[in-house]
Amino acid sequence: MPEIAVARYVFGTAFEREEERLTLGERLWDPGTIARLDALGVGPGKRCLEVGAGRGSIAAWMAGRGAAVTAVDIDTSRLNRLRALGVAVCESDISVGEVPEQTYDLVHARLVVQHVGDRAAAVRRMVAMLRPGGHLVLEDTDTASLFSTADGPLQPAVKAAAYAVMIDSGYHARCGLLDVELALAAGLHDVRAEGRAEVVAGGTPEGRWFALWLEHLRPAMVAADGVSDVDIDGAVADLADPGRRWLSQVMVTVTGRKDG
Ligand SMILES: C[S@@+](CC[C@H](N)C(=O)[O-])C[C@H]1O[C@@H](n2cnc3c(N)ncnc32)[C@H](O)[C@@H]1O
Numbered sequence: 001m002p003e004i005a006v007a008r009y010v011f012g013t014a015f016e017r018e019e020e021r022l023t024l025g026e027r028l029w030d031p032g033t034i035a036r037l038d039a040l041g042v043g044p045g046k047r048c049l050e051v052g053a054g055r056g057s058i059a060a061w062m063a064g065r066g067a068a069v070t071a072v073d074i075d076t077s078r079l080n081r082l083r084a085l086g087v088a089v090c091e092s093d094i095s096v097g098e099v100p101e102q103t104y105d106l107v108h109a110r111l112v113v114q115h116v117g118d119r120a121a122a123v124r125r126m127v128a129m130l131r132p133g134g135h136l137v138l139e140d141t142d143t144a145s146l147f148s149t150a151d152g153p154l155q156p157a158v159k160a161a162a163y164a165v166m167i168d169s170g171y172h173a174r175c176g177l178l179d180v181e182l183a184l185a186a187g188l189h190d191v192r193a194e195g196r197a198e199v200v201a202g203g204t205p206e207g208r209w210f211a212l213w214l215e216h217l218r219p220a221m222v223a224a225d226g227v228s229d230v231d232i233d234g235a236v237a238d239l240a241d242p243g244r245r246w247l248s249q250v251m252v253t254v255t256g257r258k259d260g
Pocket residue numbers: 009022025026051052053054055056072073074075092093094095109110111112115116
């Protein structure tokens with residue numbers, strides 16, 4: 001599939017519960033991310049860049065470990081609390097402008113590359129910011145497993161309609177797998193990739209992340225005529241049902257080292 005040059009961040013629209021949605025996503029994915037970053041030795045003396053920091057839980061964790069941290073995002077309105085932790089907060093787009101070359105020991109981006117238009121260029125720019133010997137860690141999803149249950153797929157039409165809206169904005173549904181190719185093409189060494197999926201129960205905070213995903217996309221899904229409000233209400237009700245369990249997306253973590 002050809003890359004597009006410009007993407008419009010699909011969640012960059014007004015949604016009053018976006019802060020809550022980001023918080024729930026952190027709750028779901030942070031334990032696995034932290035375990036992987038911990039293994040790379042985040043701590044005093046390390047310079048770390050968190051790209052597309054969102055609400056900033058990973059940048060805060062890095063700072064808590066004693067690393068010198070910079071957090072960038074196209075929208076830094078949710079990152080102010082990081083300044084009190086000594087984190088440098090910078091409003092910028094990973095796709096444009098000058099980048100500070102050979103600066104960081106670790107660059108991490110979770111759920112970001114999948115939304116960017118020119119993904120290959122964004123990854124090259126992240127690699128340029130690494131010091132020789134530094135690590136790039138990309139985390140993006142593969143959507144194939146989402147909403148699988150023991151009894152078959154949950155709400156397949158609603159899932160398809162939600163991803164249709166996202167893809168229309170430049171999102172890549174298999175980006176976790178694509179990241180491996182992007183890391184190799186950018187010249188990284190020792191590239192490793194693995195995936196993790198969570199089993200999520202209805203009615204839990206983690207389950208609510210998926211419901212708020214649908215609520216955020218609801219207006220665009222209905223406008224696209226893919227599904228109706230009633231269809232989305234049915235899916236949200238399923239996700240609130242404690243009797244249901246489903247598989248999340250697979251979060252693919254790709255780690256590579258810059259030569260030197
Ligand atoms: C799905 S959220 C993930 C937030 C955080 N990384 C996490 O995993 O909790 C994607 C974040 O990337 C930011 N973002 C999207 N496109 C970006 C770009 N081109 N450059 C920098 N940040 C971007 C969004 O503003 C948003 O905060």
